[in-house]
Amino acid sequence: MFVDKRCYEIAKQKHNCPHCKEQLSCCHTPPYHVGDGLGWGTELIFICLNDDCSVFKKSWEQFEEQYGHSASCRYMLLPNEEKGGTMMVGSKDAFTGSIVDQDKMSAGNVRYENEKKARAQLDTCVAEKNLEPVIFLLTDEEAHLKSRHRACELLTELNDLACIDPIRAHKFHHTEIEQLSNLAITKILKNHNRMECAYCAELIKAQAKICKHCGKETAKK
Ligand SMILES: [Zn+2]
Numbered sequence: 001m002f003v004d005k006r007c008y009e010i011a012k013q014k015h016n017c018p019h020c021k022e023q024l025s026c027c028h029t030p031p032y033h034v035g036d037g038l039g040w041g042t043e044l045i046f047i048c049l050n051d052d053c054s055v056f057k058k059s060w061e062q063f064e065e066q067y068g069h070s071a072s073c074r075y076m077l078l079p080n081e082e083k084g085g086t087m088m089v090g091s092k093d094a095f096t097g098s099i100v101d102q103d104k105m106s107a108g109n110v111r112y113e114n115e116k117k118a119r120a121q122l123d124t125c126v127a128e129k130n131l132e133p134v135i136f137l138l139t140d141e142e143a144h145l146k147s148r149h150r151a152c153e154l155l156t157e158l159n160d161l162a163c164i165d166p167i168r169a170h171k172f173h174h175t176e177i178e179q180l181s182n183l184a185i186t187k188i189l190k191n192h193n194r195m196e197c198a199y200c201a202e203l204i205k206a207q208a209k210i211c212k213h214c215g216k217e218t219a220k221k
């Protein structure tokens, strides 16, 4: 899932409920918006999901008395605003399904930063014989597809046998990238006059009759 930079910044924030002092949960904004029709203007909001919070506890009775239906309010705060408000909730569990894992999101942010760094290195990696950014992008399933395609092309140009192990060890979700990587490996092996032993997967000379690593007879072509 692609989450934009703004969300990461918001997810880093920590806020506490002024009523119960508990830390607010960072949640995805609901698809509906009561009020001006302008929407929330944000993808994430902070909500006090503490069931013992005074706001939540006392509002059940108020709603029952005033409107005769079962609902309550939770304290909520929009990102980058100092003063919060309340949001009506129909049940205890409203919002529990939309809680954002803030730790996970900052981990995603680190991944994204690394991807950006790797992408920036692509232009110079062949000249510098630097395989690292290419392998990073190829084995990062969440990286931009365009960058991964580019990495496949550069793989052949780099012509480095060291790329084989990390690629073989990777479980690809994207079949096209896997196929392109395999194709590049085939070319690189040919350029180096090498093949992979069908039994132990070690690299051996293309003409070898017996693998020097496992001693098995190589498959005849
Ligand atoms: Zn609270």
Ligand SMILES: [Zn+2]
Binding pocket: 197, 198, 199, 200, 201, 202, 211, 212, 213, 214, 215, 216
């Ligand atoms: Zn072998």
